[in-house]
Amino acid sequence: MHILDRRLNPGGKSLGNRQRFLRRAKALVRQAVRDASAQRRIREVDQGGEVSIPLGGVGEPSFRRSGSGGVRDHLLPGNKKFSEGDRINRPPSGGGGGNEGAEDGGGEDAFRFALSQEEFLDLFLEDLELPDLEKRKLTDGESHALQRAGYSTSGSPSNLAIARTMRNSLSRRLALRRPRPEEITALEADIAALERSREDPEKLQALRGELERQLRRAQRIPYIDPLDVRYRRFNEVPKPVAKAVMFCLMDVSGSMTEDMKDLAKRFFVLLFVFLKRRYKHVDIVFIRHTHQAQEVDEDTFFHSPETGGTVVSTALEEMAKVIEDRYSPDEWNIYGAQASDGDNTSSDNARTAALLTDRILPVCQYYAYLEVGRDGDSLPIGFINRETDLWRTYSRVRADGITIAMRKVRHRREIYPVFRELFQRSPQGTAKEATP
Amino acid sequence: MSIAALDGDALLFKGVEWDFGTIRRAYEAIEEIAIGELGLNVYPNRIEVISAEQMLDAYSSTGMPLFYKHWSFGKHFAQHETLYRKGMRGLAYEIVINSSPCISYIMEENTATMQALVIAHAAFGHNHFFRNNYLFKQWTDAEGILDYLEFAKGYVAQCEDRYGQVAVERVLDATHALMSHGVHRYPRRKIPDLRSEQKRELERREHGERMYNDLWRTVPGKEKQAPDLTDVQRRRALLELPQENILYFLEKVAPRLAPWQREILRIGRQVAQYFYPQSQTKLMNEGCATWVHYYIMNRLHEKGMLGDGAMMEFLHSHTSVVRQPDFDDPYYGGLNPYALGFAMMQDIVRICEQPTDEDREWFPDIAGSGSGIAVLREVWANYRDESFVSQFLSPHLIRKFGLFHVADDADDPKLRVAAIHDERGYRRIRQALSRQYDVAHLDPDIQVVDVDLGGDRRLILHHRVLNKVLLDEGDTRQVVQHLADLWGYDVVLREVDATTETVLKEHVASSRHVFG
Numbered sequence: 001m002h003i004l005d006r007r008l009n010p011g012g013k014s015l016g017n018r019q020r021f022l023r024r025a026k027a028l029v030r031q032a033v034r035d036a037s038a039q040r041r042i043r044e045v046d047q048g049g050e051v052s053i054p055l056g057g058v059g060e061p062s063f064r065r066s067g068s069g070g071v072r073d074h075l076l077p078g079n080k081k082f083s084e085g086d087r088i089n090r091p092p093s094g095g096g097g098g099n100e101g102a103e104d105g106g107g108e109d110a111f112r113f114a115l116s117q118e119e120f121l122d123l124f125l126e127d128l129e130l131p132d133l134e135k136r137k138l139t140d141g142e143s144h145a146l147q148r149a150g151y152s153t154s155g156s157p158s159n160l161a162i163a164r165t166m167r168n169s170l171s172r173r174l175a176l177r178r179p180r181p182e183e184i185t186a187l188e189a190d191i192a193a194l195e196r197s198r199e200d201p202e203k204l205q206a207l208r209g210e211l212e213r214q215l216r217r218a219q220r221i222p223y224i225d226p227l228d229v230r231y232r233r234f235n236e237v238p239k240p241v242a243k244a245v246m247f248c249l250m251d252v253s254g255s256m257t258e259d260m261k262d263l264a265k266r267f268f269v270l271l272f273v274f275l276k277r278r279y280k281h282v283d284i285v286f287i288r289h290t291h292q293a294q295e296v297d298e299d300t301f302f303h304s305p306e307t308g309g310t311v312v313s314t315a316l317e318e319m320a321k322v323i324e325d326r327y328s329p330d331e332w333n334i335y336g337a338q339a340s341d342g343d344n345t346s347s348d349n350a351r352t353a354a355l356l357t358d359r360i361l362p363v364c365q366y367y368a369y370l371e372v373g374r375d376g377d378s379l380p381i382g383f384i385n386r387e388t389d390l391w392r393t394y395s396r397v398r399a400d401g402i403t404i405a406m407r408k409v410r411h412r413r414e415i416y417p418v419f420r421e422l423f424q425r426s427p428q429g430t431a432k433e434a435t436p
Numbered sequence: 437m438s439i440a441a442l443d444g445d446a447l448l449f450k451g452v453e454w455d456f457g458t459i460r461r462a463y464e465a466i467e468e469i470a471i472g473e474l475g476l477n478v479y480p481n482r483i484e485v486i487s488a489e490q491m492l493d494a495y496s497s498t499g500m501p502l503f504y505k506h507w508s509f510g511k512h513f514a515q516h517e518t519l520y521r522k523g524m525r526g527l528a529y530e531i532v533i534n535s536s537p538c539i540s541y542i543m544e545e546n547t548a549t550m551q552a553l554v555i556a557h558a559a560f561g562h563n564h565f566f567r568n569n570y571l572f573k574q575w576t577d578a579e580g581i582l583d584y585l586e587f588a589k590g591y592v593a594q595c596e597d598r599y600g601q602v603a604v605e606r607v608l609d610a611t612h613a614l615m616s617h618g619v620h621r622y623p624r625r626k627i628p629d630l631r632s633e634q635k636r637e638l639e640r641r642e643h644g645e646r647m648y649n650d651l652w653r654t655v656p657g658k659e660k661q662a663p664d665l666t667d668v669q670r671r672r673a674l675l676e677l678p679q680e681n682i683l684y685f686l687e688k689v690a691p692r693l694a695p696w697q698r699e700i701l702r703i704g705r706q707v708a709q710y711f712y713p714q715s716q717t718k719l720m721n722e723g724c725a726t727w728v729h730y731y732i733m734n735r736l737h738e739k740g741m742l743g744d745g746a747m748m749e750f751l752h753s754h755t756s757v758v759r760q761p762d763f764d765d766p767y768y769g770g771l772n773p774y775a776l777g778f779a780m781m782q783d784i785v786r787i788c789e790q791p792t793d794e795d796r797e798w799f800p801d802i803a804g805s806g807s808g809i810a811v812l813r814e815v816w817a818n819y820r821d822e823s824f825v826s827q828f829l830s831p832h833l834i835r836k837f838g839l840f841h842v843a844d845d846a847d848d849p850k851l852r853v854a855a856i857h858d859e860r861g862y863r864r865i866r867q868a869l870s871r872q873y874d875v876a877h878l879d880p881d882i883q884v885v886d887v888d889l890g891g892d893r894r895l896i897l898h899h900r901v902l903n904k905v906l907l908d909e910g911d912t913r914q915v916v917q918h919l920a921d922l923w924g925y926d927v928v929l930r931e932v933d934a935t936t937e938t939v940l941k942e943h944v945a946s947s948r949h950v951f952g
Contacts, residue, residue, distance in 0.1 A: 001463055001559075002537070003456055004484045007544055013493045014513045020601065021510030050518065060508050061914035062616050063899075063907060065880055070905030072844040075869045077771060078762025079838040079856055086853040088842070113514035114521070 155231025264339030342388025561725025618683030692924035723777020
């Protein structure tokens with residue numbers, strides 16, 4: 001008999017099986033991931049976790065008899081009152097009280113399992129990409145970082161690579177057989193002993209000669225030779241800015257219903273998750289506005305009711321102010337996402353356009369405007385394609401050749417397609433143009 | 437240990453903690469009883485301690501320690517893991533593998549008592565059954581299975597490298613779907629030998645490489661003579677029809693499969709064959725293991741090697757394993773093989789040692805024969821569930837379980853109680869229950885009956901419908917599709933009533949030509 005401890009064996013033996021399963025069930029899992037993400041808070045959306053997919057999609061069929069019809073025999077334990085010949089009504093479930101050999105997992109219509117954070121996000125953001133980002137940042141290229149790039153034989157003393165130098169020195173000393181200090185000490189000790197004992201003068205003579213040779217050799221072969229010296233080498237590489245800030249701007253005036261806010265939230269969630277995948281550090285700034293704007297926290301942003309008129313420029317001003325105060329465009333990638341029902345005080349339109357063109361867009365990586373509408377009022381009869389104040393204003397801005405993404409959304413099922421459209425990976429990498 | 441010995445204390449362990457010394461001591465004490473008193477004959481044992489995650493791993497690939505990769509195992513893993521993490525389902529205490537040496541996996545989380553129980557149950561109970569039951573002797577090759585699985589795993593991985601994961605997955609999916617009909621159900625002359633399987637594959641390939649000569653391609657062949665197509669008998673004999681082993685048939689005859697695809701079918705077939713006896717002996721196998729652990733644990737307690745606390749823990753676990761909820765209990769999920777198997781084993785011992793008049797009448801051969809253990813060993817070796825029930829289910833037990841037989845005819849609006857636990861019912865209940873364990877009842881009888889060689893090469897299968905129970909519509913459609921893909925041409929599966937020979941239903945599928 002042998003007892004083996006297998007606990008220390010490498011785990012994750014079924015990883016390959018899991019990957020195959022996820023690939024197989026990809027479409028189903030993707031849908032489940034999107035459904036699951038709709039119910040979470042912005043910051044929690046990328047936590048991974050449990051999803052549920054329909055069992056039918058990953059079934060393993062086999063030849064088996066159907067569960068109903070025909071003539072069947074049931075043998076059941078626990079008879080209490082029946083006698084032979086009794087007639088019993090069928091149990092309502094139809095299958096009868098005793099289906100023998102219940103199939104494993106049968107009867108469940110959905111299949112639940114947990115995804116890791118990585119798996120979750122991979123599926124969530126599959127095929128999406130930041131538009132035009134890398135290029136712009138690299139050409140700006142203000143910040144550089146030093147990167148280790150091996151060793152060189154010349155350099156400044158502060159970059160001396162001591163370990164490497166000593167390694168070279170040691171191998172050279174070994175190769176040239178430079179006597180080690182211990183060997184010399186040992187020789188000297190031997191000589192001293194012989195001198196004291198005064199025996200064997202011949203050997204003493206030989207040892208003395210040997211010591212002298214060794215000492216000479218040690219002198220000829222330096223401990224550290226200029227040949228050994230190495231310096232750490234650095235290359236300058238342009239450093240991508242690894243921080244991003246996302247501005248969520250939302251109109252919270254009376255005309256924005258809870259449904260509209262919910263639509264906006266979903267869009268912000270997607271953008272947040274997406275940015276988080278690309279940057280080490282992502283800040284979010286929530287700015288809500290009526291006829292005045294204010295920076296608030298997430299809960300207030302989405303849930304506290306406000307009343308008042310609508311002056312969009314206040315929000316843009318607030319955003320510009322926050323950027324000036326805290327987020328220098330040199331260090332931060334700035335993303336703006338604005339959600340509104342499109343109302344604006346008409347006198348404010350010109351100012352809004354000017355603010356956007358002159359102060360916001362020049363420092364932004366990306367600015368998206370999302371116009372939310374009520375479900376059902378998609379096409380008012382007689383007013384085909386009625387454009388809102390804000391939409392017209394932004395369209396004019398865009399007509400001047402400045403990039404700004406604009407979309408209209410009326411139902412939550414449109415959010416994800418719209419988001420995908422905005423960030424779709426395109427062959428040219430310039431996927432910013434937009435039509436509603 | 438030394439202190440315990442000084443105290444004259446024979447306890448194997450105290451408390452719940454264990455180490456490898458504990459396991460070794462427990463194993464030796466158990467072995468003494470199992471071999472010395474019960475006379476069990478087992479494969480050499482190997483006991484492997486594993487963690488919960490490894491147990492989940494083993495679960496998901498049909499309990500085998502190594503297996504090829506397939507998405508369905510990943511699915512099972514995810515399923516078990518989710519249930520386990522939520523605390524909705526515990527893990528098995530052990531998994532035992534029918535191999536030589538016999539490998540028992542035991543979980544690190546088990547208490548010392550549970551480890552002893554598991555060793556008695558798996559390393560001796562199941563092990564003895566694997567080694568001695570005639571079905572296992574006939575159908576499985578315990579010495580070769582681990583090497584064969586290693587080969588299968590390597591072979592599938594190699595195919596994945598060469599032909600791509602998706603292509604291999606298609607073949608495996610189709611193979612898995614047909615696995616229940618990839619076994620030879622009747623004994624052959626040759627005893628299975630899995631070691632030579634690998635050699636055969638290698639030799640076949642080498643031979644192919646050696647014999648390959650491109651010149652042969654250019655040699656003009658003889659005009660092929662049109663075969664005499666009217667001779668149905670000859671054709672069927674040539675194709676070994678009718679054939680119930682569908683995977684075997686496809687492996688040998690399917691016209692469009694590549695050699696590696698045939699080899700994968702073969703692997704599926706070998707694995708299915710290996711598991712074939714297990715489905716026919718579930719009741720006996722568990723009954724045997726449960727009876728053995730119950731006997732051994734009691735003896736350990738009698739010898740003073742198991743404390744009272746440990747004994748209570750054991751009894752708690754044992755009784756929950758052998759619980760049989762009544763049919764109207766919300767926990768009812770069919771007859772519990774542990775409960776019925778264990779009760780029947782106990783009953784046989786009772787009949788041998790303290791028979792009643794009724795037993796003498798029903799079991800004249802064994803009643804009062806004295807040695808229950810000898811009879812049990814004989815039973816374990818020579819029966820399977822079906823014959824075991826039809827031979828040994830006693831009236832005493834039928835009364836104890838309150839078994840009754842309900843006939844369910846879909847044409848009849850009401851169910852009818854056909855037999856209960858009374859004089860008139862014993863034999864009928866025994867017969868009906870035994871039928872449920874019959875092979876024909878476990879798997880639908882489906883056979884390849886003909887190929888339309890003269891026409892469109894359509895493959896024709898028949899399902900002989902028993903008691904008018906048809907195949908499950910949705911599943912069958914998918915499996916027939918897999919079948920058609922493997923075959924490469926159209927396939928029709930006819931459901932034929934076994935008594936009247938009328939065709940009740942037809943499933944048709946055309947090949948999607950995914951296998952070249």
